[in-house]
Amino acid sequence: xxxxxxxxxxxEVLEHVCSFIQSDKDRNSVSMVCKSWYEVERxxxxxxxxxxxxxxxxxxxxxxxxxxxxIELKGKPHFADFNLVPDGWGGYVLPWIVEMxxxxxxxxxxxxxxxxxxxxxxxxxAKSFKNxxxxxxxxxxGFSTDGLAAxxxxxxxxxxLDLRDSEVDDLSGHWLNHFPETYTSLVSLNISCxxxxxVSFSALECLVGRCPNLRSLLLNREVPLDKISNILRRAxxxxxFGTGIYAAELHPDVFSNLAGAFSSCKELRSLSGFWDAVPxxxxxxxxxxxxxxxxxxxxxxxxxxxxxKLVSHCPSLQRLLVLDYIEDNGLEALAxxxxxxxxxxxxxxxxxxxxxxxxxxxxxxxxxxxxCPKLQSVLYFCxxxxxxALVTIAQNRPNLTRFRLCIIDxxxxxxxxxxxxxxxxxxxxxxxxxxxxLSLSGLLTDRVFEFIGRYAKKLEMLSLAFAGETDMGxxxxxxxxxxxxxxxxxxxxxxxxxxxxxxxxxxxxxSLWMSSCLxxxxxxxxxxxxxxxxxxxxxxxxxxxxxxxxxxxxxxxYIYRSVAGPRFDMPPFVWTMNEDSV
Amino acid sequence: MEGGLVLLGGGNGGxxxxxxxxxxxxxVLSKVEVVxxxxxxxxxxxLELGLGLSLGGGxxxxxxxxxxxxxxxxxxxRILTAKDFPSVVSQRTNNGGPSSxxxxxxxxxxxxxxxxxxxPTGVSQVVGWPPIRAYRMNSLVNQAKAQRGDxxxxxxxxxxxxxxxxxxxxxxxxxxxxxATVNEKGYLGFVKVNMDGIPIGRKVDLNAHSxxxxxxxxxxxxxLRSANSLEKEPLTMASKLLDGSSEFVLTYEDKEGDWxxxxxxxxxxxxxSVRRLRIMRTSEANGLAPRFNESNxxxxxxxx
Numbered sequence: 001x002x003x004x005x006x007x008x009x010x011x012e013v014l015e016h017v018c019s020f021i022q023s024d025k026d027r028n029s030v031s032m033v034c035k036s037w038y039e040v041e042r043x044x045x046x047x048x049x050x051x052x053x054x055x056x057x058x059x060x061x062x063x064x065x066x067x068x069x070x071i072e073l074k075g076k077p078h079f080a081d082f083n084l085v086p087d088g089w090g091g092y093v094l095p096w097i098v099e100m101x102x103x104x105x106x107x108x109x110x111x112x113x114x115x116x117x118x119x120x121x122x123x124x125x126a127k128s129f130k131n132x133x134x135x136x137x138x139x140x141x142g143f144s145t146d147g148l149a150a151x152x153x154x155x156x157x158x159x160x161l162d163l164r165d166s167e168v169d170d171l172s173g174h175w176l177n178h179f180p181e182t183y184t185s186l187v188s189l190n191i192s193c194x195x196x197x198x199v200s201f202s203a204l205e206c207l208v209g210r211c212p213n214l215r216s217l218l219l220n221r222e223v224p225l226d227k228i229s230n231i232l233r234r235a236x237x238x239x240x241f242g243t244g245i246y247a248a249e250l251h252p253d254v255f256s257n258l259a260g261a262f263s264s265c266k267e268l269r270s271l272s273g274f275w276d277a278v279p280x281x282x283x284x285x286x287x288x289x290x291x292x293x294x295x296x297x298x299x300x301x302x303x304x305x306x307x308x309k310l311v312s313h314c315p316s317l318q319r320l321l322v323l324d325y326i327e328d329n330g331l332e333a334l335a336x337x338x339x340x341x342x343x344x345x346x347x348x349x350x351x352x353x354x355x356x357x358x359x360x361x362x363x364x365x366x367x368x369x370x371x372c373p374k375l376q377s378v379l380y381f382c383x384x385x386x387x388x389a390l391v392t393i394a395q396n397r398p399n400l401t402r403f404r405l406c407i408i409d410x411x412x413x414x415x416x417x418x419x420x421x422x423x424x425x426x427x428x429x430x431x432x433x434x435x436x437x438l439s440l441s442g443l444l445t446d447r448v449f450e451f452i453g454r455y456a457k458k459l460e461m462l463s464l465a466f467a468g469e470t471d472m473g474x475x476x477x478x479x480x481x482x483x484x485x486x487x488x489x490x491x492x493x494x495x496x497x498x499x500x501x502x503x504x505x506x507x508x509x510x511s512l513w514m515s516s517c518l519x520x521x522x523x524x525x526x527x528x529x530x531x532x533x534x535x536x537x538x539x540x541x542x543x544x545x546x547x548x549x550x551x552x553x554x555x556x557x558y559i560y561r562s563v564a565g566p567r568f569d570m571p572p573f574v575w576t577m578n579e580d581s582v
Numbered sequence: 583m584e585g586g587l588v589l590l591g592g593g594n595g596g597x598x599x600x601x602x603x604x605x606x607x608x609x610v611l612s613k614v615e616v617v618x619x620x621x622x623x624x625x626x627x628x629l630e631l632g633l634g635l636s637l638g639g640g641x642x643x644x645x646x647x648x649x650x651x652x653x654x655x656x657x658x659x660r661i662l663t664a665k666d667f668p669s670v671v672s673q674r675t676n677n678g679g680p681s682s683x684x685x686x687x688x689x690x691x692x693x694x695x696x697x698x699x700x701x702p703t704g705v706s707q708v709v710g711w712p713p714i715r716a717y718r719m720n721s722l723v724n725q726a727k728a729q730r731g732d733x734x735x736x737x738x739x740x741x742x743x744x745x746x747x748x749x750x751x752x753x754x755x756x757x758x759x760x761x762a763t764v765n766e767k768g769y770l771g772f773v774k775v776n777m778d779g780i781p782i783g784r785k786v787d788l789n790a791h792s793x794x795x796x797x798x799x800x801x802x803x804x805x806l807r808s809a810n811s812l813e814k815e816p817l818t819m820a821s822k823l824l825d826g827s828s829e830f831v832l833t834y835e836d837k838e839g840d841w842x843x844x845x846x847x848x849x850x851x852x853x854x855s856v857r858r859l860r861i862m863r864t865s866e867a868n869g870l871a872p873r874f875n876e877s878n879x880x881x882x883x884x885x886x
Contacts, residue, residue: 083772084710087784088804118781142782165717169776169783193717276725299721349722351712381712408712439713465711490710515710 014040024049043067050074051485051510053091053115054535057564058099069108070134071100075115077513077558078463079488081139084515084556086541088571091115093140094124101128108157109134116140122147126154136162144169145194152178162190164218170195176203181210188216192242192273195220201227209234218242221275226254232261241265243273246300250280263287272296272321279306289313293340296321298347303358304330312337318374321345324360324381331364335371343377344368351381351408362389369396377402384415385442390424394431403428404439410466410491413443420444426451429459436483439463449473453480461486471498478502488513495553496523503527506534511560515539519557522550527559528577535562536577537570545575716772777805777861778830788853794845798832805861831867834859843867 009017018041021027031041047070048061061068075091093115100107107129117140125132132155137143145168151161152175176199179186186207191199199220208214214235219228223244232238248254258281262268268288277300292314297307298321308330311320317338324346326334334341346364350357362385369375375397385407394400414421421442429435429452436458440448444467452459453476460483468474474494477487479502487509495518506512506527521538524545528536538545539556566576714722776783784804791797832844836855844852844859 079710081715082710082713083716083787088782116782120781165715167774275721298718301725347714347718348712349725351714351722381714406712410708410711463713465713 011036011040015044018044022047046070047109048072052560052562053093053096054564054567055510055560055562058096060563062099062103066103068104069106070111071096071104071107071109072111072113073115074113077488077511078114078486079490079513079515080114084490084513086539086571086573089539089574090567090569090571092569093117094121097121097124097128101125105129106131108132111136111138112140113138114140116142117147118142119144119147119150123150126150129155131157133157134160136160136164137166138162139165141167145171145173145175149175149178152176152183153180156180156183157185158183159185159213160188161186162188163193164190166193168194173200174203176200176207179203179207183207184210185213186211187213188240189214190216190218190242191220192218193220195222199223205230205234211235212237214238216240216270218272219244221245221273224248225258225281229254229257229261232265236264237267238265239267240270240294241268241273242271242296244275246274246277246281248278248281250278255281255284259284259287268292270294270296270319274300276300277302282306282310285310286313291316293317294319298323298345301325301349308333314338315340317341319343321347323347323349324358325349326364327359328361328364328367329359331360332367332371335367339372340374341368341372342374344372344375345379346381347379348381348408356383362386365389366392366396369393374399376400379404379406381406381408383408384412385421385424386414386416387419387421387424387427388414388416390421391427394424394427398431398433400428400432401434402437403432403435404437404463405441406439407441410441411443412441420447422448422451426455429455434458437461440467441465445469446473446476449476453477456481458483460484462488464489464492466491468492468494471495474498475501478505484508485510487511489515489517491516493518496520499523500526503531503534506559507531507561509561511558513556513558515556517557518553520551521545521548521554524554524557524577525550529579532578533561533563535560535566538575538577539573540575541573773856773858775801775804775859775861778863778866780805786859788856793849794852797844801832801859801861829864830861831864832859833862833867 014037018027018030021030024047027041027045031038042064043066045065046068048065048068049072050056050061051074053073053075073093073096075093076085076089079085080089091114093112101124105128108131110125110129110132111134115137117137122143125135127150132151135151135155135158140163143166148163148168149172151158189207199222201223204219204223208217208231215238217231217235217238218240219231219242221244223231225244225246225248228243232241262285265288269291271285271288271292271294274297277297279302282302289310290313293316295311295314295317297310300307300323302310303325304327307322307326311317311322311326311330312333315337317334318340319342320334320338322330322345326346331346334344346360360382362382365378365380365382366389369392376399378400379402382405385405413419414424421440422445425438425440425444425448429438433455435456438452438456438459438461440463446469449468449472452462456462459481462477462481462484464487471494473492474489475498477484478498484505489512492514494514499519500523524536524538527534537558538554539558540554542555545552545554566578570576772785772787774783775786786797786800786804788797791800833841834844834852835841835857837857839857841860847855
């Protein structure tokens with residue numbers, strides 16, 4: 001008995017200590033120390049993150065964590081962003097809302113990504129969670145402005161409403177009117193995804209005017225340029241602002257109004273929007289440029305020299321999203337003026353053109369890697385690359401944590417030596433020891449995967465297309481990448497062998513996506529039957545895979561670990577390979 | 583005749599095992615040996631644990647295999663090579679020998695794509711590539727439209743464009759063909775489809791179809807076949823949407839925001855002006871199509 005009190009804390013003490021532990025990983029570790037710690041921890045966990053909504057059932061989450069205040073759920077696989085996942089695949093949030101409505105009446109935060117959210121779900125949210133403060137619908141779909149009206153009307157404590165990249169059915173712009181006159185708590189509003197007729201300006205202005213804590217406002221494209229000044233003047237405390245369409249006939253009045261409005265926003269640090277921007281109105285933002293840490297010009301059609309000039313006005317930039325109109329010259333200028341740059345994304349302005357329309361090559365990226373010592377995160381679309389450039393980038397920037405390179409034409413070799421880009425990407429994984437996310441492109445043999453398996457020990461997410469030659473490639477990745485969580489593959493010649501030999505590895509990962517590869521139906525069945533904790537799903541829109549021989553490769557394959565068993569809501573074009581259902 | 587897979591260029595010769603590197607002028611074709619394996623590969627019935635991989639096969643000497651593989655290729659997939667991306671290669675070595683086995687990513691999304699859709703242009707036909715989100719693609723198309731002076735979603739519309747937009751127009755004029763290709767045949771063919779009574783809409787790729795019949799068939803499959811538990815109403819579309827014999831009709835919203843009956847204009851014109859689709863109950867479709875009447879046995883000749 002003496003021993004017990006000497007070595008154990010009272011629960012309250014442990015609970016208090018736990019309250020300082022926010023990271024999920026640490027919380028999980030705490031819960032595994034012993035049974036009593038498990039118990040204490042589960043009662044005081046307030047936040048839960050479910051990376052795959054089918055990996056666990058809502059009931060199981062509720063059973064273990066009865067006092068959750070904040071939940072984050074993700075649904076469809078990442079490749080759904082590129083139209084590889086057919087509509088109707090799944091990812092419905094309603095079953096979760098139904099269960100949580102009963103179990104978590106005090107829920108404060110709901111964050112959803114790539115899920116199907118219906119108006120019914122939103123209405124239930126509005127009815128059930130009176131304390132809701134944060135609703136984030138990231139890349140979601142299935143709802144309309146009616147659902148938003150329900151939220152606006154009921155959620156008195158709402159601080160943050162973020163609809164980024166979601167597909168919303170436009171029924172009426174008057175949903176904003178459903179925020180009662182007494183409602184003043186808005187801090188962050190992102191409606192950049194809404195189409196036409198979905199926002200009433202007067203309601204918006206009113207709302208903005210009565211919410212003194214509004215820090216972040218991202219408007220949708222349909223808000224015309226001349227309306228921005230009114231809104232900015234009502235919210236000079238804004239830290240983050242997204243314009244609507246940034247084009248109009250040049251009127252000196254409109255311009256000076258706009259410039260004045262921007263200059264009154266002394267706290268502004270982040271700008272976005274700028275759809276179809278015209279150079280004439282760009283100088284209106286010059287007054288805030290010196291303080292900007294984040295700039296998203298990826299929808300702006302301005303080109304050099306205006307574009308480079310703008311970027312050079314922003315020495316404090318940490319994050320830049322831009323179209324390839326910036327060209328190599330612009331990136332060189334960026335490298336010399338923005339020494340604090342951490343994240344760069346360069347998108348293609350004409351991805352389907354047969355010839356390059358801009359002069360953007362590997363040179364620009366090399367320049368930025370050399371000039372920006374804090375650069376960590378890169379997404380770069382270009383049309384040519386060389387091993388030499390990649391090696392240089394790797395040596396310049398060993399602190400890279402995210403590196404996504406998309407050479408637009410598949411299987412492009414090193415344009416100088418005509419060799420595959422194995423060595424270049426090999427250098428990236430070898431030098432960048434903290435690399436967590438990597439997307440490959442260009443001509444790649446199995447060799448690059450050898451490098452990845454050997455060096456990329458912290459890699460969590462890998463995206464491949466048109467790469468590799470044999471199953472050895474896949475085997476290197478599955479057997480070597482210790483931290484791998486998500487692997488997504490399209491059009492690679494990987495088949496059964498590597499998959500079956502590394503079946504156990506799949507249980508340590510969140511998910512594996514393979515489309516247009518060479519995995520046979522037979523192998524899928526084997527995997528599904530032998531691995532009960534994996535859901536092996538074959539997606540085939542042409543008909544039951546059983547109608548073809550077992551050696552036939554499946555069209556699309558999605559494998560994920562789950563403690564909830566095969567799902568119940570599969571559409572007709574998804575087949576489970578698990579034992580009961582086969 | 584050269585053995586099996588096309589060995590391109592000098593240097594590497596018959597590089598033994600699996601990782602022959604092709605260094606050549608074209609530099610884009612790469613050997614894909616395992617492709618031939620998959621077709622003749624016996625289905626695994628046991629899990630092989632451990633690392634005893636012997637994947638040396640499929641290398642140089644697979645002449646016969648490749649030929650065989652080629653013939654069974656109809657069923658198996660192909661891996662894309664430069665041939666599918668004519669834009670990439672400056673000089674392609676066409677040995678005339680058996681081409682490397684290739685996957686048609688172009689046909690992946692909808693095998694029903696008829697060949698009169700035209701041959702692939704650049705990368706526009708491959709679903710999922712390049713990896714750009716639909717939302718961003720939409721913006722690109724809108725920008726291209728605006729710069730070519732089309733009406734539509736850009737919002738700049740009728741007013742005079744500033745000089746710079748004009749300059750961009752010049753750049754785009756040089757690319758006019760390719761931009762037009764994007765609009766007509768390019769990646770961006772997805773439009774939303776909603777059906778009365780079903781809360782969740784779907785999307786259909788217009789580029790996968792070249793006729794109204796094909797589209798209607800796809801829609802019928804989509805909505806008729808789906809036994810989704812979230813649907814509230816049973817589907818009773820026993821017959822086709824286009825000939826008036828179903829209890830539903832297919833309608834669309836055009837660029838001007840008007841709702842029209844599908845099928846009245848030539849297909850290409852339809853594709854260019856359609857914004858979204860709706861499968862509407864026949865009873866609600868009054869006033870939409872002057873030619874629609876209650877007579878069920880009137881068969882209409884389908885417009886081309």
